[in-house]
Each structure stands twice: as structure tokens, then as C-alpha cells.
Amino acid sequence: MENDRAMAEAALTLDEVPREELESAVIRFAGDSGDGMQLTGGRFTETTALAGNDLTTFPDFPAEIRAPIGTTYGVSAFQINFGSRNVMTSGDLPDVLVCMNPAALKVNLSELREGGLIIVDTGTFTDKNLQKAGYEANPLDDGSLDRYRIMAIDISKLTLEAVKDCDVSKKEGLRAKNLWTLGLIYWMYDRDVAATVEWLGTKFKKLPNIAAANIACLKAGHAFGETAELPDGALVYEIKPATFRPGLYRTVTGTEALAWGLVAGSQLAGLKLVFSSYPITPASSVLHVLSRLKAYDVVTFQAEDEIAAAGAAIGASYAGALGVTSSSGPGVALKTEALGLAITAELPLILINSQRAGPSTGMPTKTEQSDLYLAVYGRNADAPLVVLAARSSAEAFDVAIEAVRLATRYMTPVVVLSDTFIANAAEPWRLPDVGTLEPFPVAFHTDAEGFQPYRRDAETLARRWVKPGTPGLEHRIGGLEKDYTTGNVSYDPENHQRMTDVRHEKIARIAGDIPEQEVDQGPAQGPLAVVGWGSTYGPISRAVERSRESGISVSHIHLRYLNPLPRNLGDLLAGFDKVLVPEMNMGQLTTVLRSRYLVPAESVPKVTGKPFKIAEIMDAIRAHSET
């Protein structure tokens, strides 16, 4: 459990509220899709970051934009884990569950920890809503929630009272009940409302009455906490600021970090960024972020389909820009032919895959890591490319820059694997000084003397990149096999073997240009290594830490480079008796490691659309430590 401290009960008085100091807490806001839970969570995140806590968030919402009101499948939730110590996951089990309607309670109750606090809006617990949520009796009355502590408040009614002096309709007023609830939570955790007040003022600048209603509700919820005779068991807490490395911080989602990393990377390479994409959940937000960055010399293109998006990115790279495309599983499947072209044309290209649960359309808003095979192997013929994975929202910035470096230095497509969790989850980020990063400017070839389009650099095996428009270097490239020397079309059997070999060798050699694999925690050899990649970093890291605290010898190895793999990885894994691979798929990295190194790696698969809980990985570690 993320927070397994006992919580003292405290009776509240009007005068002085005793605040219990906690190390961390997990809150889950849950309501109808239209209840504004993501907004509520986003504001709580900002305020919590400003209060100096470390945090990780987990937005969990349905694919339907507006599912029928009150239904279980229309429930949208936002979970945040925040604390005075390093927070690495969005939290196994919430301490507090906010339910804006019965369906939210129905869907989320099983996640709440034993003894956790439930805050419900009783105004929505009508017979009709109970029935829609599948309740035969009102759970607030029938004793079924006895294991939990309940704060039952008619938030709907209090919201309407709060807005009675605002110039809004009843419907508009009621929509502010998420802010009322947020105000109450702010009070519970001793948070300042100022940043949210400011944000509301800006967001509703053109609708001052709506801004006023929302602000009134936020303050009313906060005041309710201060002044109300709260039921026994309602607690107030203090979570002191976490210890961070000194520096300037902000919160960032993986989407933002990836987008900004691409901009930073293209500037370090001295290239114009052409980003071309087709709308798909959860990848569209990268396009949204970049399309607002035109002032940074970013060209964005919403193509007619996934294939065109990949094609236009390749065309842009051919013309001397950095072509980047982005999608999620089913869209990436459509781009595979284009990847083959970029591989044989030997052009830089970056493909970001924000993975989601599949196959096919699957569960578009739920997270999964099941496109590793697709990234590493998923093309016709022998078609190697570079595969990188981001392990957290903030790290996505560095991964994006590394993708640009490798794509341009080696004239190759690079697949960057992200996922729904990283795309949406926010965490504090110590801002880098991009001005101090080592630039890697692209030197376009301009010398006509002895020019051949497929002549290679002896070290990197990369061919030369020539911008159309360069005098004297007119040449043709394409998808047909090319002569090793002249680049002209060739069907020569030996030449095809040689070209296939060199395409393979070019990618393999990148292992010499990436860092050796380090052990994240634990000894460099021993009985058990847990190997992960991507967004499982947080739960694996915490699970290994706790297992080690409990006396188990276990190490954590987390991969950023999935193809080629780090040059020392085989030796490193050979130093462990057992290798355990928790993955949000049915064992894809396990297969890769087994086939590559003949190590007896064992999979810990999970494909529920939700991130691993720390406890699940700890259980697996324990099970493999006992046998």
C-alpha cells in the first residue's frame, strides 16, 4: 500500500483543526464524464506542485466523449499520488475517493483502500441514478460501506447556494460542483486556492459570470471545511514539501515533454521540424501541443490518414527537414509500409507511438505496452530501425532529443514508445537548461566531387543527406533496391545481400554510441533482476526498493534502448540467476531478451488497461525469491 500509516481519528472543532502530518496521500476524483473530473484533477495537480510536493497523476477516462449521464461506463476519474517524499507511481490504492455520483462509487470502490475516506455528493444519490449505476439499494444507507469512512454531503445543493448571487442559470451553476468539491479537498490538505482562482479567471475571461460562479464554489467548498461541523472521521492533513534537488520546476505530462523535446532536438540539430499526424487517441495531444508552437519554426500537418502522415514526414525529411509522425497502435500499423521506405531510403524519421490497449481498436483510453513487437519486428522483410522508450513523463523530453540525435546521425527511422499513462500523467520536472545541451548540427552534403547518394560514412555507415536544391547533386532514391556504390536501381543478388547486411550493421553499430546499461538499484549481479521498459519504471522501482528493505536481494534494470539493446546488457543479465520482466503486455520484452541472450527471463504480464500496482510487482518478486 502506498500509504500504510495508521490514520488517527480527530474530532473537528470550529476553532482549531488539528492537521495530521502525512508522508503521502492518494486521492481519486471520480464522476460523470461531464462532471469535469480531469479539470479538477489538473487544478489539484498544479496546486500540489506549487505546494512543493512530489506527485504522479493518472487520468483514467472513457473513450466515449459524453456517455449517457449516470452510467458506469461514463465514469471519468483522475488519481493523484502526492507526498513529501519521492513519488514514483500514481498510487496503488486511493486513500480518498471523491464520488460525484453513484456510478463513480460503483466503478471505483474496489480500488479504495480499507478504511479509506469516501466523499459523496448525496444530491446525486437519487433512485434514478442509483438504478443507472446498478444499485438495488442506496449504499449510503445499507451498511455496505461500513469498512470505509464516509463524508456524505449534498454538494449539488451547496453548490447552488454558493452561486445564488452569480448571474448563472441553474444548469450552469450546478456545473461548478467540481470546483466546490475541489475547494473542500484543498481545505482538507491545507492547500491554497489562489492559483486555481487565477486560472479560472484566465480560462473564463470572456465569461465573467461563469468565472465568478466557479470561484464562488471553490471558496464555498473551502469555507465549508473550515466552518462546518464535519462528521466524525473527516480528517485534515498536512503533507510537507518534498525534498527536491534545487532548481526551477514545473509539472509536465509525457505529451508536453515529448513535444518540447522534439522542438529542442530539432533546434540542436539545426533543422526545421515538420510534424505530421492524424487524430487518434491518445496521441493527438502531441499534435495539439506542437500546432501551437509555430513561432518556434514548427510546421504541423494534420494529414488525411495515418499513411499520409507518415508519408509527409518522410517527404519532409527528404527535403531536408526533420520529419516526425505520431500515432497509437492501430495507426502505427498503418504506417509500417512507410517505415520500410524510410529504412531503405535511409532518411531520418521519428515515429512516436503512444501505445494503448489493443488489438485493433481495443480500449483507446487505456494504457498498455503491447506494441514492442510491432516496433522492433513489425515490418515486411529485414527492416531494422532504432527503438527507444520513455520511462516517465519528464524523461520523455530527453528521449525525444536522443531520438533526433540518432535519426539524423544514422539516417534512420527511430520509433519512440510512449503510452497512454505517460502521455497523460503529470509529474514535477526540474527544468533543463537547453542552452547548455550539446548541439549535434546536421551537416548536409554539398560537395559534388565524386558524389554518390549511398556512399557511407566509414564509422556510422550512414549515407549522406543532400537537400534538394543543392546544385550538382541531383540524384534519385526510392524503394527499389539500390546498388551499394552508385545508388542506382539494382537487382543484383550479391548486392542485395550486401545492402541488407549494411542496413543491419548500421543499426547494430548504434549500440556503440549509446550508454552502457546501468543497474537502477541493487547489486550488479545476484539472484534476481527485475527488467522493465517504459512507464512501468515507477511501480518496479518502488517495488524493488520495498523488497530490498524487506531483505530480498533484487536489482532493477530499466531499458531506454530497445533496439539496438545496450552492448553490455547480455553480460549484465548473465550475472543474475533469475530475470523477471513485468510488462503491460503478454511478455514481449521477455521474448526479445530470451531470443537475444538465451536468458531464462520470465514474464509478469498485465493487460488490464491500468498501470501495475507496486504490490503486484512485489508479490512477483517475493514469489521468485522463495523458489
Next chain:
Amino acid sequence: MNDTVAIPALTPQDFTSDQEVRWCPGCGDYAIIKAVRKALAEIGTDTKDVVFVSGIGCAARFPYYMDTYGFHTIHGRAPAIATGVKLANPELDVWVVSGDGDGLSIGGNHTLHALRRNVDLNILLFNNEIYGLTKGQYSPTSREGTRSPSTPLGSVDHPLSATRFALGAGARFVARAVDTDQKRLPDILKAAHAHKGTSFLEIFQNCIVYNDGAFDAFAERKNAPETQIFLEHGKPLIFGKERDRGLRLAPGTFSLEVVPLGEGGVDESELLVHDQTNRPLAGILAEMEPPDFPMALGVLFCSPEESYEAAVYAQIEDAKAISKADGIDALLRTGHTWTVEAR
């Protein structure tokens, strides 16, 4: 005063690469590439600034034979890839070479969207009404009943008109030509090049192996004057070897009719005058086909509007002009930030 040197005029030979041409002897593609090289030489564009992008098919080998920049890509995707080229560098002179299968079947979607966006590309669609490179299957422009390896009893689906497709997609420049018409084809290519925005040129191209003579009804030289009408903006719609027939709207209808001119016929003033800025007119002209009507060739429609990449860059320039952004570090520091002091 600086010395000046005369820039030598380019010749068609300057646009010819060193690669051996591998189209079938007698293929219409030879005539087309000859006309393209001639047109480019006459336009005077520098070989370094020209990019030919193609997909897959016989026509798609075109870039290999041009001594310009060239990219032979994947089936159907050339308009999308060319759009990326143009977005990265709007200064380049980008040509797309496609066929009826490449551009209207597997790549129909990309052709549609390039046309509606009005990217400054010159799209040459070689229509031979057959899949040549895959050995003769019927194509989306093949006439109903076409016998082919995949339709031994004749095809039962209805063909698409490339030109009407382009007009429907919102193309701002739509023209038609016959491969062997070396007199007019270079001029039409030059008009396509001069048009800023997507230029769509359907070229009726004879496949000597799998669909020989498909266009004889109007393309054969001996029949041409009676079966073709060459459109010229502002000129009355007259055709025939003796220029003795014309087109007008049948009175009281929106249908064309062929009428005799002169003695015993109608007066020239009663004929339709070609207006290349009139899309509905282009539509009914595109529908005509022998034997009842002549085939309309030349520029059916030309009505320029701002090209896509020009609009994209105008937005970028506007954004830069009003931006307070000062480098990537400033970008990262927008919104709420906080400082953690050393303890």
C-alpha cells in the same frame, strides 16, 4: 561593375539522367517524358530545384530518367510525400507522376486531399486504363466489361473519370492531354507549372502491351480533328477539321449539344465560349466523350487561390510576428513554475 556570365539555356538533354529507360518499346510514357523534358527546358527551371515524386507502377519509374532530384516512393502515397517535401521547402518545384491505379485506386485518398488542399504540386496522372506493371488487371478507369486476368468475363464495376474526380475534389487547375500530342502537351505542362497550387493533368497514355488502342476513338491522329476539342479560355467551343462544328447548351437545358456552324447551321455567336474559371462548365465538358461528343482537351479549369503551403507559412510568419517566445528555454518556463532552493 561585377562580371556577368550568360547562364546557358537548358535543353531537354539536361533533364535526361544516365539511366537506361526500361519502359516497353512503344509505350506512351516515352512521348510524355519527352514533352516534360522539353517543357522544363523551355520553362528554364534549374535541374537542382526540380523534384519528381512518384508512387508505384510503370509511370512511377519516371523520376529515375530525369536528371533532377527524384523520389520513387510507395504505392499511391506520392501526393502525401510530395506534400511533405513542399511543406519542408516551398521553394522546390515539385512534380508528382502517377497512374490510374496509383493515383485513383490505392492512392485515391491522397490525390483527393492534395487537390482540396491546393498544395503547389504538379500532378501528372498517366491514365492507361489498366494495371501494366502487374501484368494487365483492370483498373479503376477501365471501362465496364474490360476483360483482364482478374476479370476473365469482363469487369462489372463502373469506371471513374479522373478529370471529374479532380474537379469534384476542388482542384483549381484541371487539364487533359494525349501522350503523343507533342504539339500541345508541352504547352499544357507549362500552364500546369505556371499555376500556383495543385495542377492536375490527366494524360491519356497508351499501354501498348495490355491495353493498346484504348484511346484510339479520339487519340488517333487521323480522327483527332473530328473527335477532339481543344479548349482555349475566352474562345468559342469549335472543332472539326474544317472548324465547322461547335458546342452550345441545348436550348432550355443544361446539356451540351453539337451543332453545325456556318451555312445551314448556327452562328458562332450562339456557341458556348470557354471560361476556364467556371467549374460547372468544366464539369459538363469533362463528361463528353466520343462518339456523340468530342473529347475535351487542354485546360478545362483554372481558377487560382492561395496554395496550401503558402497559407501554412503565412500562419507561421504571423505567429512569429506576435510571439513573445524567446527560445526553447523560455517555452519550457511558460505557465506555473516554482523554484526549489538549496537547503
